[in-house]
Amino acid sequence: MLLKAKHKKNISFFFKSLLISMQNFLKQFKPKKYKAYNKYVIVSAVYNVEKYLDDFFKSIINQRLDFKSNIYLICVDDGSTDNSANIIKKYQKKYPKNITYLYKENGGQASSRNLGLKYLKENDLNIFWVTFTDPDDFLDRDYFYEVDSFLKKQNNIAMVATNIIFYRE
Template sequence: MIKVSVVVPIYNVEKYLDKCLYHLVNQTLQDIEIICVNDGSTDQSQIIIDRYMKNYPDKVKGYTKENGGLSDSRNFGFQYVSGEFVMFSDSDDWIELDCLERMYAKAVGGQYDIVVCGMRNVNEHGTDLGSFALFDTPEITKEQLLVESNSATNLLFKKEILNDIQFPVGIWYEDLATIPRIIAKCDKIGVVRESFYNYLYRSDSITRTYNKKVLDILIAFDYITSCNKYSDAFIRQLFSTHIYFTILRANQIENKEEQFLVLEQLYNYVKQQFGIDSLKSSITYSGLNEKMLMSMFFKHQFKALMLILTAEWKVKKILVSKK
């Protein structure tokens, strides 16, 4: 019997894939399957997949498809899952060797629908950039998990709760649009307080630019509200944890006209869905700088807001380049 199926979407990650698959085939939990979905890669990723399929024929299964993105690859891979539990792993990340054994034991021992582990951010030099989703209690509520993290990759799911839910194709924030709907179906969430999932913070992240797709976060919240499982107060609280980072991403839009249109639409969404004062009262600020910037957004002072954020971003890139 397959205890855990791991679905790995793969697209042009020849530089990172070997490390990801090595840590999967060498898991201390033996009864697992690794479902590799090649999402139309044009590099040497398929050669690496073929090698692992040859060397580990009982564990590694490979499938190819036309490029359709992360969500499409996860949905595609799930149809081949035969395990009792399911995990999703990004192909440039890796998990600790006892990750699946520990999480599976927790799930079965406590009869949990979902088990969460901590995530460690690591750069390409191997530097530990810090961890999150480390909870102090052996189990948590749905709301506690979602406020801390909406990632799909540090969760072990009982297969049945995934059966009628798919990741939305073609939008950003696919995890945010999906994980709350899955969690809404579960009864118990268990915790393994170890950073078993290693998220690779790639060097190209600092130079990434954005576009109006940052507004897909509004689509994600429409998905969340449509499941009718969370209170208005909690949805407002959850949105308050994401709006600041959405504004930071808007600042990375190169087209200034598009940038201000995005801010305008975000402002109008807040005004219509929550009310400006209502959302302001829900935000817990991490510092004075964030409080100042959000105050400018709520006052509709977009030009000054973008000038300050642009200056801060330039300083950040200079500091990163000197490390």
Template sequence: MTNKLVTIILPVYNGEKYLKRAIDSVLNQTIGYDKLTLLVINDGGTDSSSQIISNYQKKYPELIHFIDRENKGVAKTRNEAIILTETEYLTFLDQDDYLDQEFVQKLYQEAKTSKVDVVVGGYRRPDEVGSVRKTVQPSDTEFGKFITMAAWSKLHRTKFLKENKIEFFDNSVGEDNVFTFKEIMSTQNILIINYIGYNWFYNTSSVSNTAQSSLNSENQEALERLLEKLFQVNDNSNSKINEYFIVRMIVFYLLFSGRNSTLSEFASAELKFNSIMKNYGSSYNILTYIPKGESFSIKMILKIFYILKKMSLLNFVMRFYCKGK
């Protein structure tokens, strides 16, 4: 294991359709796969993923560490993988996604040169025909660390994660949010680089299903758990930017899921989220604080939301916005 530099953690659950592409992108890394460990945990799926991984492991036993077990969920799977990681650095890869060839080498070189705990790169969203729907390059600004809350597209120092007990939150939404939020709170040594090397696959069927999310009782409860957890992690830090991120996240969940909700579901969720904010000494007033690095369009969305709430017009306007039945 002495020559291994980076572990790539790949959780799998019924991922047969695009799994080979993900693994091949690891094999093609310019750093050389002899410097890598690909830790694959098959989380109790029922398709041919296990056989696909086994075939690769037989061919590349020095690269692939394969665990096949009962379903525990993606958060517990990733947390287990962090514990098992022995290399100095680790990164995450989702089963539908893939890496540019120089991804690991680029981030590893930056981590070693700058001696940081986390290196953050950008990502793109290619679809089934190869068209790039979106690219995101976080800026090296005050709010840049909060732009990509996913754990992928980054390189993490393993010892730093373990010493600070940075884990994924076992919840149906926001697992990555808690992980990254605690990571940001635990170190100033985060480097944002001007490089895009992670491909977050734009799966139209998956995106369509996600778009159907609503603020039904089950989703509301999951969002309440997430909100409580983030405020607990924040632990009265008196950091404006931390509070801003949490309240910003609330607004975007309300708007995203509220679109497919009834007005009554939206109003119920907004009331509950507002109550949780107040319990932790927070309010929508933090939205008047705009950190450097926030985009103009998001500033405008938050400003409009804040004004509508302040003028008691939010639910009136939402009756035209909410399309749920």
């Protein structure tokens, strides 16, 4: 049985309306962004990881902890020869107050992390908590929320260690 053009439009309209209604309904269950007790810096050594960078950035930007207010990311490109720099710059353009891109000649992960720490110190960003996350890793949506909740309850703490879960590609 063939549908007339008029009925096809109605069916299309029906499904679009249904989809919009469902999206609006589901928004109420999405966890709210959380304003943090602390601010955090991620120093990330980047070397030829273009295939992971979008997932890496999404896992940080979509944190339950409000990214724009509480998380600062320093990406140190350790002489990548792939498209890593362009991908980082794309996100940096979108979040200029939260993402810094630094380039250096290849020298290894430790020298990249040290350059990130040096940048942090020289620019007096006044952020106490620093973590190192590699761009081929991704963070659980509640990672910084859980860390921040823990730190809020502690009076005298200098370091936090968290669980790591390994996945095979």
